[in-house]
Amino acid sequence: MTASLNRLPSDPRSALLVIDMQYDFMPGGALAVASGDTLVPLINRLGAQFCNVVITQDWHPVDHISFASSHAGRAPFDSITLPYGPQTLWPDHCVQGTHGAQLHADLDVAHAQLILRKGCNAGIDSYSAFVEADRTTQTGLAGYLKERGIDSVFVVGLALDFCVAWSALDARAAGFNTWIIADACKAIDLNGSLDTAWKDLAAAGVVRIDSAELTA
Template identity: 70%
Template sequence: MSPSLNLPPLNDPRCALIVIDVQNDFIPGGQLAVRGGDEIVPLINRLATHFRNVVIAQDWHPTGHASFASSHPGHAPFDSVQLPYGAQTLWPDHCIQGSHGAQLHADLDLPHAQLIVRKGCNRDIDSYSAFVEADRRTPTGLTGYLKERGIDTVYLVGLALDYCVAWSALDARAAGFSTALIVDACRAIDLDGSLQRALGEMEAAGVKLMNSQALAN
């Protein structure tokens, strides 16, 4: 894990827990299941009780989204294509707006969450990050929300560690937030070494990697 940083207590009003994409399609049995994705739900619920500020990010794609393999004849899930903003990994259709797969996991219990940020809503641009879409120019508005609330420290949990969680963590650091990733409250896809790449990139960017035991039981 990363070296210790001076982070404020979890219940400090300057801190927020950001819960990334704990949705049915990323849970075993879903269209883009992350192995063990359901295992983190009880831990996230426990961690959240220690935070005053909780934000949920939710993948929310229109039908025919550019990131879906079904939108590119002749291509299959996990192929890569070039879109106007660069390389795009293609995925099975998932988290379609209003569908069961897009709903938050039924056991996710975060009654005091103050904001749900929906991402991937633009049909032509993917959005792994809860902060900035994949064109790296279009903000979701989360940075402004957190800064207006006086929040300067974020802890991230959720799915998948090596994609949406990692991109969100890197963008949080780029926006100037002190950022910690709670590794055991995440699960990864690990496609072609993506997990180790993501962990290395986050550490290099100054994201603190930690386990929940270092926080609160």
């Protein structure tokens, strides 16, 4: 076990945070992350090691402010400024109740205690599982974890440079020991976003590990 890893998955103070393993982020989806579906077997194996698992699910209304279709003359991946700051515009994705918003059918973590839906507010994007993009509105996840005595989170899923990274940064800011299991994530890498994310994560004290280190 690496010296930086002071919590085992089986420790009741640890939780696995599985980010947005949904069809719209899989190959063929509206906002596909390359090879995102290949993570499912590894996340299933990791999930079996943890007694505490939380799953997040992007869950947007049809007119969500992050959709390029909500802004006349704009295209997906344009950047605009909203009242809460810069916003990348996305293709319509993970619309509430659609197939694309569903969790991958092969995701097998039936013992997960919580499925947290985010991005439900039509006027605010929400990459993070902890704090929405206005950096004020809380999802309640930090309180849930702390009430259960959890002080450490391991983050996996999609996409590494957006929802995974923002969730890990906010977990760290909320006082949690935080690891990203790098080989259990995939990135979009939009205009250098992956390199930026890793630099921000390291600066914040988020530790990068690989899945093998959990059993080494």
